[in-house]
Amino acid sequence: MEALSGIDLVVREGDFFALLGPNGAGKTTAIGIVTSLVNKTSGTVSVFGHDIDKEGEAAKACIGVVPQEVNLNMFEKNENILINQAGYYGVPRAVAKQRAEKYLKAVHLWDRRDDIARNLSGGMKRRLMIARALVHEPRLLILDEPTAGVDIEIRRSMWELMREINGIGMTIILTTHYLEEAESLCRNIAIIDEGKLIENDSMENVVSKLQREVFVLTLRDAMQQPPVLDGYEVRLRNNHEIEVEVAKEQGLNGLFEAISNKSLHVSSMRTRSNRLEELFMRLVKNKNQNVRTPRQSKIADLGDTDREGSS
Amino acid sequence: MNKNSKSPDLVRINLVGLRTIVTKEIRRVMRIWVQTIVPPAITMTLYFIIFGSLIGSRIGEMGGVPYTTFIAPGLIMMSVITNSFGNVVSSFFSGKMQQHLEELLVSPLAFTTIIIGYVSGGVARGLGVAALVTVVASFFTDLSIAYPLITISVVILTSIVFSLAGLLNAIFANSFDDISIIPTFFLTPLTYLGGVFFSVSLLPPFWQKIALINPILYMVNAFRYGMLGYSDIPLGTAFVIILVSVFGLFGLTLFLFRRGIGIRT
Numbered sequence A: 001m002e003a004l005s006g007i008d009l010v011v012r013e014g015d016f017f018a019l020l021g022p023n024g025a026g027k028t029t030a031i032g033i034v035t036s037l038v039n040k041t042s043g044t045v046s047v048f049g050h051d052i053d054k055e056g057e058a059a060k061a062c063i064g065v066v067p068q069e070v071n072l073n074m075f076e077k078n079e080n081i082l083i084n085q086a087g088y089y090g091v092p093r094a095v096a097k098q099r100a101e102k103y104l105k106a107v108h109l110w111d112r113r114d115d116i117a118r119n120l121s122g123g124m125k126r127r128l129m130i131a132r133a134l135v136h137e138p139r140l141l142i143l144d145e146p147t148a149g150v151d152i153e154i155r156r157s158m159w160e161l162m163r164e165i166n167g168i169g170m171t172i173i174l175t176t177h178y179l180e181e182a183e184s185l186c187r188n189i190a191i192i193d194e195g196k197l198i199e200n201d202s203m204e205n206v207v208s209k210l211q212r213e214v215f216v217l218t219l220r221d222a223m224q225q226p227p228v229l230d231g232y233e234v235r236l237r238n239n240h241e242i243e244v245e246v247a248k249e250q251g252l253n254g255l256f257e258a259i260s261n262k263s264l265h266v267s268s269m270r271t272r273s274n275r276l277e278e279l280f281m282r283l284v285k286n287k288n289q290n291v292r293t294p295r296q297s298k299i300a301d302l303g304d305t306d307r308e309g310s311s
Numbered sequence B: 001m002n003k004n005s006k007s008p009d010l011v012r013i014n015l016v017g018l019r020t021i022v023t024k025e026i027r028r029v030m031r032i033w034v035q036t037i038v039p040p041a042i043t044m045t046l047y048f049i050i051f052g053s054l055i056g057s058r059i060g061e062m063g064g065v066p067y068t069t070f071i072a073p074g075l076i077m078m079s080v081i082t083n084s085f086g087n088v089v090s091s092f093f094s095g096k097m098q099q100h101l102e103e104l105l106v107s108p109l110a111f112t113t114i115i116i117g118y119v120s121g122g123v124a125r126g127l128g129v130a131a132l133v134t135v136v137a138s139f140f141t142d143l144s145i146a147y148p149l150i151t152i153s154v155v156i157l158t159s160i161v162f163s164l165a166g167l168l169n170a171i172f173a174n175s176f177d178d179i180s181i182i183p184t185f186f187l188t189p190l191t192y193l194g195g196v197f198f199s200v201s202l203l204p205p206f207w208q209k210i211a212l213i214n215p216i217l218y219m220v221n222a223f224r225y226g227m228l229g230y231s232d233i234p235l236g237t238a239f240v241i242i243l244v245s246v247f248g249l250f251g252l253t254l255f256l257f258r259r260g261i262g263i264r265t
Helices: A027-034 A056-061 A078-088 A093-106 A122-134 A152-167 A179-185 A203-208 A253-261 A275-289 A295-300 B010-031 B038-059 B067-097 B111-138 B148-172 B178-192 B205-211 B215-228 B235-259
Strands: A016-020 A063-066 A140-144 A171-175 A188-193 A196-202 A212-219 A233-238 A241-247 A266-271
Touching (some): A016 A027, A016 A179, A027 A140, A027 A171, A056 A063, A093 A122, A122 A140, A122 A152, A152 A171, A171 A179, A188 A203, A188 A275, A196 A203, A196 A275, A203 A275, B010 B067, B010 B111, B038 B067, B038 B111, B067 B148, B067 B215, B111 B148, B111 B235, B148 B178, B148 B215, B178 B215
Parallel strands (some): A016 A171, A063 A140, A140 A171
Antiparallel strands (some): A188 A196, A212 A241, A212 A266
């Protein structure tokens, strides 16, 4: 079975790059090939100019990886896990100890340094894996679902850490199911599905390709029927909430005017779902409906293919 | 991404990495000493009490020495074989099952370094237990070493052979049952039939020829020669078989690592 086919990607040094796709799309396989955990049947992969087939060790020396599955030595002390990992990359023990302290503190696990990995919660294990991937200070950090199962507060602090390390020049490739995370952190994005590349552009360009956005308005007064707002499609979510679909060219001023004309009192307003999530769902759904159409035409048609979107 | 800085110093990385793996393995043995050090000491003490003192006193001499003295080198080798094998098979398989073996597989360490690291851990435990069993044996019989160089080289090489065998077992194993099959059905019978408790000259001629197929017979006898100056088989043949085993198993293990068989998708 062919897990990946014709993936041609370039990640520039210093980039914060999102690799997205539904479950089973081939993201982890792609990462496995780059990190040499998966044997590829054809093609070439180069990391900072090192071909993984010809200079595998040199390529691997540049990479730090946080895998999707927890792969810690459950019976080893957390501090030793980091010290050992640094040793595998040639970091002398004395330096490794300093680095272990630095990165355990960065992921808020320093006070658990003498504990064994088995005793950590799921979120703590993920943070420990991030610290482990950073301890040899790689040039390329690959994060495969790094914040899965991590609570919101810690996730935000991890985002700050990722921004910080990207800010000092470390290239980061991120796969995540939290599309808000990708949109917030990454500058460039590739979307793969069923082993094929279906999008590869800057985050700005990709998001701008979204033709429509759905806003949820909370109304002060209850209503039984959706109000008629000229030029806008309106649906009733419940007695106090309506959804309004706004095309990119319409803008919001007209919407505000239509709301005022109807004397509606709006208490709050929010987008129905993350913009990237909206686009992602449409891309994947569109691909399934239109098997193998040129990428540009698919993007151009997005606004007309799925008015329901996702929530 | 461009190769815009100098290539990493792979020699330094491998040296530090090797030291790290060996330290990690020795720490593991020490951390679970109740499982790794105590059982062989107790088992061998029982062997010396039952086969040495109780039964051995009625057997008399074998190979020109008291029976307790005769079995001492065999029991030391039995400890080396089982502990070297057991250390590597359990450590490597546990890394494979918990997936933390990936820490090493994604690292820049050469496969040779990873193999030598795990084998060194097995040898360290094998030699450590051998020293302990030697101390136990000294309570039951007067031990002397006739040829120290032969004794040391045989025990180290045998430990390497069975550490590599343990690594191979772990590579092919997919469940905890798989790591107990080889020790139960192959290692223990071959060790017991490998001249630990008897001289092969006691066997009928046909069974003597069959016994020569068993590689452990050569290792036990070479070690016994080093300690007591007595062996059932020529020393040169024993060394050839041990060295062929070392290089053959190492080559096979390296081949499997390179192909990713049993360790990568």
